[in-house]
Amino acid sequence: MRILICDDDLSITQSLSQIIKTYFNKKKVNNLDIVTFNDGDSLLSDKSQKDIVFLDVEMPGFDGIYVGNELKKQNDSVIIFIVTSYLEYLDAAMRFHVFRYLSKPIDKQRLFQNLDDALELYYSINQKIAVETKYGVTSVLTCDIVYVEAKGRKVIVHTATADLDSTQTLQFWIDHLPQATFFQSQRSYIVNMAMVTSFDHELIYLCDGQFTAYLTRRKFTEFKKAYLMFMESKR
Structure with a gap:
């Protein structure tokens, strides 16, 4: 499973990476690859597999809404989380069927619950x-x-x-x-x-x-x- 995190705030990418690793360790999922990006341009240039993506909205270059739309065009099955402090982007995010909308700072238990749902969807898609x-x-x-x-x-x-x-x-x-x-x-x-x-x-x-x-x-x-x-x- 390949998980991508895109945020221009290094502390967020590090925190998310650690929480996600902790979650999947508890689930005993070993084939995990977590990749981080600090801008949407770099993420879109990545041509490798994308299973779950965590996107910030406000970033240099392409914003998270644009990046999310482009990812869905490439692969409608990709599971996208929007991670931001700005709730005004909720409507725009829902238009491309974002999986979950997470507010900063990240609530670990809420993220664990959402990852439960994401994992169930991932297995149903890839089973x-x-x-x-x-x-x-x-x-x-x-x-x-x-x-x-x-x-x-x-x-x-x-x-x-x-x-x-x-x-x-x-x-x-x-x-x-x-x-x-x-x-x-x-x-x-x-x-x-x-x-x-x-x-x-x-x-x-x-x-x-x-x-x-x-x-x-x-x-x-x-x-x-x-x-x-x-x-x-x-x-």
């Missing part, structure tokens, strides 16, 4: 699952799965680029896909709510209508609630 087929095993990111469909005796895992005939049961997929992201919309369908474009009382449209899945009428209200909660969690 891989093994799809067993009669030809072997294919590893896919759960976030790349559009929906899972039981069709007769077959279970098909649909991604945007391939359909995989899984030898695992539909119940396996119900049990192993993250419940915060996936919903069983009908007896034979499990949909990825991150892929939903729209839905009505009978159908769920995914990936701008490239795919459709059935939604039973008795599950419409439950699905609507789950979907709205999912969307709210991404704000």
